[in-house]
Each structure stands twice: as structure tokens, then as C-alpha cells.
Amino acid sequence: MWDFFETIRHRHSVRHYRSDLPVSREQLHAILEVACTAPSAGDLQSYRIAVATTPAQRQALRAASGDQAFLTEAPVCLVFCTDGERAAARYGQRGADLYALQDATIAASYAQLAAVAAGLATTWVGEFDETQARAALDIPSSLRPIALIALGTAAETPQETPRRPLKDIMLGDGLTL
Ligand SMILES: Cc1cc2nc3c(=O)[nH]c(=O)nc-3n(C[C@H](O)[C@H](O)[C@H](O)COP(=O)(O)O)c2cc1C
Incomplete structure (x- = not known):
């Protein structure tokens, strides 16, 4: 088990998988449980997986994805879906358009990190x-x-991807880095 910061550092997109190594029910369950711990608007969890x-x-x-071949190499694919109606019941159009999308996106991010x-x-x-x-x-x-x-299980060592410098991301001059 890695600590949180190591987990973040080790997450890279992997585009070749070991087709012969399954994801166990226990691993899948643990990953989905973590996804569902993500914060959501009004705690409604306006998504389905x-x-x-x-x-x-x-x-x-x-x-469906323009023949991205790793989708058949990896033994599992999680499909995160927004449930706009669920969010709209409390938050109207903003819930349907924005909160459900944010809820599903955060849950998917949690699932990625749990997998790593x-x-x-x-x-x-x-x-x-x-x-x-x-x-x-x-x-x-x-x-x-x-x-x-x-x-799934990586069949390649992925390349580290660069990131924009923090100073290009930050807005305003309130934070001196
Ligand atoms: C919204 C979004 C859409 C993406 N779509 C694809 C995709 O269709 N195919 C793919 O191979 N990678 C896709 N990626 C992965 C990115 O290319 C990848 O996260 C980015 O290049 C940074 O690399 P890293 O994940 O290794 O840090 C997507 C990532 C995000 C967040």
C-alpha cells in the first residue's frame, strides 16, 4: 500500500494491459466503494456506474471510442454516467447540467486513484x-x-507526462510561489 502522495505520483495513463491477469471481485468492489466515498452535491451521488x-x-x-485498442486489453472498463434527473430534483437545471457532471467526475477520479x-x-x-x-x-x-x-494490470511502463508550471495555472498575484 502506498501513501496518498505516492499513489498520486504513480498514477499515469496506461495504454497496454495484461489481458491474462483479471481484476478480482475484491479489488473491483474496493475500487467502487472508494468511488462512492467521493463528495457530491447535497450528498445525492448523482451518478451511476x-x-x-x-x-x-x-x-x-x-x-465506440474510435478503436482505442487498450479497451479490449484491459479486463474491466468502468463507465461513469451522470444522473441529471437525480440532481435536478433538488437543484434544477444547475444540478442537471453541472452538479451531476461534477459528482460523476470526482467519483471517477477517486476510482482511478483507488485502482493505483x-x-x-x-x-x-x-x-x-x-x-x-x-x-x-x-x-x-x-x-x-x-x-x-x-x-487492469499494466503491461507497459508509462511515460511521465509534463505539467504546466504552477505559476501558469494560478490566477492573480496573491500567492507568491
Ligand atoms: C477528460 C479526459 C479525457 C481523456 N480522453 C482520453 C482518451 O480518449 N484516450 C486516451 O488514451 N486518453 C485520454 N485521456 C487521458 C489523458 O490523455 C491523460 O490523462 C493525460 O495525457 C495526462 O497523462 P497521465 O494520465 O499519464 O498523467 C483523457 C483524460 C481526461 C481527463
């Missing part, structure tokens, strides 16, 4: 056809799939 494990489901997600802490690898896939992804997993039309998270 579909789990693609069969070759047919993963092949359909690969096709469990010794697994992930890649966030945002480039996909929503209609095809919905069809792949029978996702109801009231939900919007917003992120695919490929999940």
Missing part, C-alpha cells in the same frame, strides 16, 4: 460516442455516460 467485463461489452466500447493504490492501472477515456457506449451496456437514456475508465 456500469461495469463492462465481457469481451463483447469491451469490444463495443472500443468501437490497489496495484492496478487505468486510463480515462473521454473520446467516445455516447449513443454507442449507452447501447453497449444497456444504459438508460436518462443517464449520460461521461467517462470510461479502463482498468
Whole structure:
């Protein structure tokens, strides 16, 4: 087990996976439990998560995402969906448009980090056809799939990616770094 900062440092997008090494039910359960600890607007958790494990489901997600091949290498793909109606019931349009998206996004981020802490690898896939992804997993039309998270054991050592300097990110001059 890594501490939090090591986990953050070790998270890189992985685009080759060991197809022969499954994700255990225990690992998957632990990752999903962590995802659900994420903060959410009004504690409503306005998202749903579909789990693609069969070759047919993963092949359909690969096709939906412009043939990103690692989606069929990784044994699991988590599909995070917003539940706009759930957020709208309390927060109206802002809930549907913004809070549900933020809730689902934070939960997906937590899942990524939990996977790394469990010794697994992930890649966030945002480039996909929503209609095809919905069809792949029978996702109801009231939900919007917003992120695919490929999940499995890395078969490559990923490259470290650069980040913009903090000074380019920070707004204003209140913080001297
Ligand atoms: C919203 C979003 C969409 C992304 N879509 C894709 C994608 O479709 N395919 C892919 O290979 N990586 C995708 N990525 C992963 C990014 O390319 C990656 O996180 C970024 O290059 C930084 O690299 P790192 O994850 O290794 O730190 C996406 C990441 C985010 C947050």
C-alpha cells in the first residue's frame, strides 16, 4: 500500500494491459466503494456506474471510442454516467447540467486513484460516442455516460507526462510561489 502522495505520483495513463491477469471481485468492489466515498452535491451521488467485463461489452466500447485498442486489453472498463434527473430534483437545471457532471467526475477520479493504490492501472477515456457506449451496456437514456475508465494490470511502463508550471495555472498575484 502506498501513501496518498505516492499513489498520486504513480498514477499515469496506461495504454497496454495484461489481458491474462483479471481484476478480482475484491479489488473491483474496493475500487467502487472508494468511488462512492467521493463528495457530491447535497450528498445525492448523482451518478451511476456500469461495469463492462465481457469481451463483447469491451469490444463495443472500443468501437465506440474510435478503436482505442487498450479497451479490449484491459479486463474491466468502468463507465461513469451522470444522473441529471437525480440532481435536478433538488437543484434544477444547475444540478442537471453541472452538479451531476461534477459528482460523476470526482467519483471517477477517486476510482482511478483507488485502482493505483490497489496495484492496478487505468486510463480515462473521454473520446467516445455516447449513443454507442449507452447501447453497449444497456444504459438508460436518462443517464449520460461521461467517462470510461479502463482498468487492469499494466503491461507497459508509462511515460511521465509534463505539467504546466504552477505559476501558469494560478490566477492573480496573491500567492507568491
Ligand atoms: C477528460 C479526459 C479525457 C481523456 N480522453 C482520453 C482518451 O480518449 N484516450 C486516451 O488514451 N486518453 C485520454 N485521456 C487521458 C489523458 O490523455 C491523460 O490523462 C493525460 O495525457 C495526462 O497523462 P497521465 O494520465 O499519464 O498523467 C483523457 C483524460 C481526461 C481527463
